[in-house]
Amino acid sequence: MKKLINNPEDVVPDALQGMQAAHGDVLRVMIDPHYLCRADAPVQGKVALVSGGGSGHEPMHGGFVGPGMLDAACPGEVFTSPTPDQMLEATKAVDGGAGVLHIVKNYTGDVLNFEMAADLAREENIEVEAVVIDDDVAVQDSLYTAGRRGVGATVLAEKVCGGAAEEKRSLKEVADLCRKVNGNGRSMGMALTSCIVPAAGAPTFDLGEDEMEIGIGIHGEPGRERISLAPAREVVERLAGPIVEDLSLQQGDNVLAFVNSMGGTPLIELYIVFNELKKLLSGRGVNIARNLIGPYITSLEMAGCSITLLKLDDELTRLWDAPVSTPGLTWGA
């Protein structure tokens, strides 16, 4: 296992200490239980956004804590759901009296634990809504999931809802926007290589030297099919085709196109993928009005990429463009 780590069991606490050391001016890393929150939390009168999930997907979610995006993030062990007490403490810490939205990726552990945390928070008179993101069109059910998995649309939902919360919109309105992003967003990913979970020390799955997996999950869950290595053009067709179909994209539609590295794929390849995606969508009359290209929801060092398309309207576009200032995403601020 070739990784820049100390002990496998210290990966998450060491990385969180690094986050605190690097970004202590804008966020606080809390210990026992672990969560990250805005340094200025709670922001009075603003709906607070809390997300979380297993570590290993950085910068998601901790790197998205800050003005214009999340108020708090709960990191679990690598590829392991955080616990209800993390979520409860984060919820209490960021509640500014206007309620708290839980943005939850659809994995069984995450969903159950966030439900439990919401119940406990409500007992303490905090208003909580939860929206489950399930945007992955690859498979209907998966290794850790009933229904579709939650992947790239989560990044977009956190940004859009963060913009709406800064405008002091109500909890119901922010939750409705989150459901809208989930309804308008679809994703699919692929892997060229497996990643290695530090505590396991061996690849999560085996993939031949001439093979790739289409429809992979962000924890290495099986995808739709294993095929021989193919050019970027064909990879993009296999990922974007089902997304375009599922979203029923029509000529004249505007989309946000998000090309994401799974962690080990460098930017030069993402731009080649983006170029093919632009050609594919142009051929169908679909306009890429906004884009995001880089490693934002990763799977440790897995090589591969995912594509997320979000159908835009004026409201979503305006909230996407709103200022954001987090370690992982910054503009206009």
Add this chain to the structure above:
Amino acid sequence: MKKLINNPEDVVPDALQGMQAAHGDVLRVMIDPHYLCRADAPVQGKVALVSGGGSGHEPMHGGFVGPGMLDAACPGEVFTSPTPDQMLEATKAVDGGAGVLHIVKNYTGDVLNFEMAADLAREENIEVEAVVIDDDVAVQDSLYTAGRRGVGATVLAEKVCGGAAEEKRSLKEVADLCRKVNGNGRSMGMALTSCIVPAAGAPTFDLGEDEMEIGIGIHGEPGRERISLAPAREVVERLAGPIVEDLSLQQGDNVLAFVNSMGGTPLIELYIVFNELKKLLSGRGVNIARNLIGPYITSLEMAGCSITLLKLDDELTRLWDAPVSTPGLTWGA
């Protein structure tokens, strides 16, 4: 070779088309010869900054074109110097009457070609200064270099000089600042794996499953030593120790600490490295006043990292903080 590409010979043009497709609102990708420049170039009365080098180090340099950083970048083939005609055409396109600074990484081909381009530009009555960056403390001479290699400090020089140029400072002043960053900045990198140059199709070097290379170059040039896999703590000592010594850092000094992914190393590991770096520097009384953590000067998909330290004063800090708006680096704008 597992990469998201079409044909190996199309990697650079395909990626540049992707850059144009993604960022055409802020930059222009010119063909024959290839260069990228700010969409609003030339900016009258502002010193223009031009850099360039082999592709494969993205986002450097093309991703740093925009207000507050570069006016143009010249991409060569992967790990191959761009040609003098690219540099000449870029220089002519961005000259706004206040002169042009060439920021050149110290590799023999880059240095010779930028010298030739500067001579040709001067014949066309464009004032040109060039600063060669040679911040890599790993080895004295290298495979493609007489003297030290130019690596991470280049990113910092492009940002600091970009800030100064926006303030309409003179060519001499901006060039002096570039020399100051080079004088105050030192780097060292390491690799866990080799990368594969697409046209070669095979790893640039062989590294055993239990080995890493300390002092690697960004094209896979040999480093100082090959050692057995070691914890992040020890890797940081081996990289940062020689930097601290070379810069003669003293108790009370302020530095910018830049922890860079070579391309295949994910963010979670960079934060572990940053945490160790912070501990090492704190132990010597050196304060990390600013930081940059992520993949900014990469070597395709190579796994590994580099550390750059820049000794700060008030002027460098202020220019680092100045607004920047490029595909690869954005804040305050």
